[in-house]
Amino acid sequence: MPPGHSPCATPSSKARRRRIQARIPPAHAHGTGNTWQDRGVTTQHPPAVIPDRLFDDAHAEARWRARFHAPRMSVPDWALDAPDANIYVSNASGVWEVYAWDRATGEHRQVTDRPNGTLHATTSRDGAWIWWFNDTDGDEFGSWVRQPFAGGGAAAPGVPGVHDGYPAGLEIGHRLVAVGVSTDDGSELFAHADGETKRFYASKDDAGIAALSRDERLLAISHSEHGDSRHPAVRILATGGFGTVADKWDGEGKGLTPLEFSPIAGDPRLLLLHERRGREELLVWDVENDTETELRLDLPGEVSAGWYPKADALLVVHFHEGRSSLYRYDLATADLSSLDTPKGRIGGAGARPDGAVEYSWSSAAEPPLIRARATDGTDTVLLTPPGERAPRSVPVTDAFVEGTGGRVHALVARPEDAGDGPLPTVFTLHGGPHSADEDYFSAYRAVWLDAGFAVVEVNYRGSTGYGSAWRDAIEGRPGLTELEDVAAVHGWAVESGLADPARCVVAGASWGGYLTLLAIGTQPDRWAAGVAGVPVADYVAAYEDEMEQLRSFDRALFGGSPETVPAVYKECSPITYVDAVKVPVLVLAGDNDPRCPIRQIENYLDRLAARDVPYEFYRYDAGHGSLVIAETIRQTAAEVYFAQRALHLR
Template identity: 30%
Template sequence: MRQSVATGLAQAITTEPAPKGGVSYGGGIFAVRGNLLAYAAKDGRLHAVDLISGEQWPVTPAYEGVAAPSFSPCGRYIAFLGEQDGKCNVLLTELRGKSLPVKLSDDPWYAFNPVLSPDGVRIAWQEWDEMDMPWDQARLHIAEFALPCGACAGLQSLLPLKTTSLGRPGASYASPQFSHDGRSLAFTSDETGWRSLWVSEANGANAVRLETGEGEIGRPDWVPGAAAMRWSDDGKALFAVRRHRSRDTLLRISWPGTEVSVIESGWTGIEGLYARGDMLVFVGASPATPDALVTIDLKGGGETIRATSSVGLIHAASLSEPRVISWNTLDNATAWGIFYPAEVPGNEDKRPRPLIVFVHGGPTSERALAWDPQAQYFATRGWHYLIVNHRGSSGYGRAYQDALKGQWGVLDVQDACAGAISLIKSGVADPKRLVITGGSAGGYTTLMALTQQPDVWAAGISLFGIGNLYELKQGSHRFEVNYEQGLIGKLPDAGPLWKERSPLTHVRKVRAPVLLFHGTEDKAVPHQQSLEFAEAVRANGEVAELVSYEGEGHGFVKEATRRDVLEKMEKFLEKYVICLQK
């Protein structure tokens, strides 16, 4: 879609083939330069569109997947990611696709986020090795062309490359961004223990860390296309989003002066930051406001909502007001989460109320203090709702994130239970009406909790969760095919531990009713996982309900499906938790 800032009118600019990021789990779909659009398409090729004439043409041959297009400053070339035959490379192609793309990287396991310097002299990207995830250990490559892009006669004239690497063992380097004069390179690194903002010379030399206050800059790189910071057009400032205790803050950091100032905004969740001239663009959300496309005028200070995901009106006064909380968990550790207190009419009922404990996916991710329709749905119907950012979540420093290594299925389960117990002790939650739920990795934690803590939970709800870790290994997406080896243990030596950490191994211990949702086209966690777990629970004489959605994948995209999930969850909880039927 394209929207006029002046009139607010929106226009669809692509039809077929449909846009789709084909690297990892999507993302990095398009880039714009002047009146040209380049986008990754469902057919595995890059396509270009002239935004004035409407002319459209294929730019590359077909790959298993393409993503993250980036225009050269001269406009003649496009760098992009191409995934093929078990490798993901950075390639460079001509805009008109008259010759085959040139490979710039050296067959890494994965590469992300290629960016060309505005002077056309260099290109930088992130890459990592097969047994790593990008948030565990990743490096930056900075390549210098034989000639600036705008001065060469063709692709071959840009070679050979002079390449340098920027990284450290055990550290994650990510999100390279050149300044507009081509002299500086900004990036993130967590080598200090916190994901932080750094700036070096364009070739990676003399890097310095910029102090931006408590919290982290950037997110785990699950998909390409995200940038942790943006340069101002004059190169004298950087704009970034700092996350601290689940709340986002928009920052302006002067360069080279390193003075940090907060750009005031009511948005507590900020994604997809862009800077252009005197305008910032991002997707913002808050606990009372669904995702919206927002622009901020840096000169006038005005903030404008350009588009919103909201349908109908939302009465903010009737919503739950969430707060970030922490609690003590095992090993004298601290866990974090977001608590949505039940919104009871008149607020007169002070008795302990039923509690839903939600565990996010990933597990290397985090839920922000932002709009959460499921939390509000149940909180406004009399349920307390706790989102658990357990040990292993991002956003709380590298030590907190790494705590789950070798402990998946243990610490996450402990932290969810400890969060519920802390609310029981405070007189808030009803100990007989505790529910645990989550999707993907959170679904795995849900099923593990039902097997390991059968006397704690009154019910469990798993969305596309993992029941058998060995089967997951066999059917995993290439991006995270080795992810679980860091979370549990390396195979084959850790084989017995993989079996021990599989919920299906302990299914006989399940006593609480369980509801499972799964899409039949799920490529990340096959539908068979939920089917086998439900059958095993029922074979033991316990309650298991499985809802399958034809054509849905990993995460439900159809509005009708999402609505049906909420309605079925509510009926299930009314029957087995509120009425305590069995």
């Protein structure tokens, strides 16, 4: 799955969020071919080497590839008023695409079929239509289209009169559709009703459609008119004329995230996330009566939630120290009861009309399953994708390391047959930066383990799930702050005997790719090689070329633009330190990437080419990641093989 916000996170492209989405693990594979020779590039960078096989043993070779090929699927999402009309995304065809599932007939069918895949989709409330976002070759610039749920019709424009752009939210009612679009000029929000489309909001700042009430009288939008898109405010509009019903902003450094309105018609309660006490918690706001209820749950870490169908309870997803679990919170009694899910990661969850909860679950050792928990507590497998299930991997353990900014949490995995001596170790740095590594099944982690590497995943400052102060500690000094935590964990790994200090690789995609390039430039004696996927390499050039939503994010993160705080951008940009790089580097990048654009990566590589440093470049004709499984395998093989050669393991 592709990476998430800032250079990694999904822009405010949320369709309806009735089904709770847990944090999506960052992608580690990024494209469809090495095409630099055809692009008129002035410097011909050495291409990445793609091995025919990673392992001499046929069983080991088949096993790592099988983990990527194994069919997977998301938790089904159903139409609000037609719960038999379901959609999900799956890689069953070899590319991540949208599928329809008619529960009444049991029929499953593939809806989309595009060379670079399709990930963002939702249904209309009546179940008649499937909406999906139509971009070009992964560039994330396009428009929403729709086609009949029953099939037999081509995709048509979803909302007439709305220009193309980056997605900024979508809410679909019976009589009204609200859609957000972001361009270099800022954000625009449109509504279509009674055959007419009108723009009802525009701002140079980041904004998006957030939630539509059940009776379609009220619309919640998220905005950053106060100048900080990382800590948004919320506004409620009356859809009759789009006048303001209510505004809510908690002040500097305290964001409000609208989740969804009550599923009961006439009920004006909106469920939100707030961070008034230093972490994300739940708030129920009656927007018409302007009363609110903060839900103080006796749980460590952070939470998200969605409504049960009768609006008498919430389905809560709890995140703590790299793992997630499910709870039911009764709004009348304030009773919080665990649904007793196994230790691991909840990849998504939703409560059906009969009260049953459907969810995705996996752990580092066990591949994902789509399960259903009935109201009597019975838990069964709901859906099994076609084909063979992915081979198991090994579990992760926790490490807690004292760093300069506090205790750093890391997840650690050792190869099954590893001896007691120090191991070659890869430190994989997640994207985001506002994301986190979790105890979930990862074919990417597993192949490094199969290749004999220990794997260390660091939830550095900037990660989510550890409170607002930890997440926001990187403000004003991004990149360098995170690397202080990575250095602390690296020191622990060496001192504990896990990692061989001469054979440590730093790797990551998106924000993790940015940290990788920054690490090999600012910590050149700590690393033996670097693997950077879709990175920020030259931050000033990246700011000039990236989508406006990310410029807004960067201004909030850095404390201004490159024009207003040039010293911060220079200090925190990998290209500043390129002359200090002395270890082999592999860079992977997409021609159509709007988050980490290709020009700034070429700037870095041109500087690298002028020095006597071995490096390789994998350039592909897509965007900020790949939804094509064969391409994922190709690039993963390039990454692991590069590290093996850099460490003289083959």
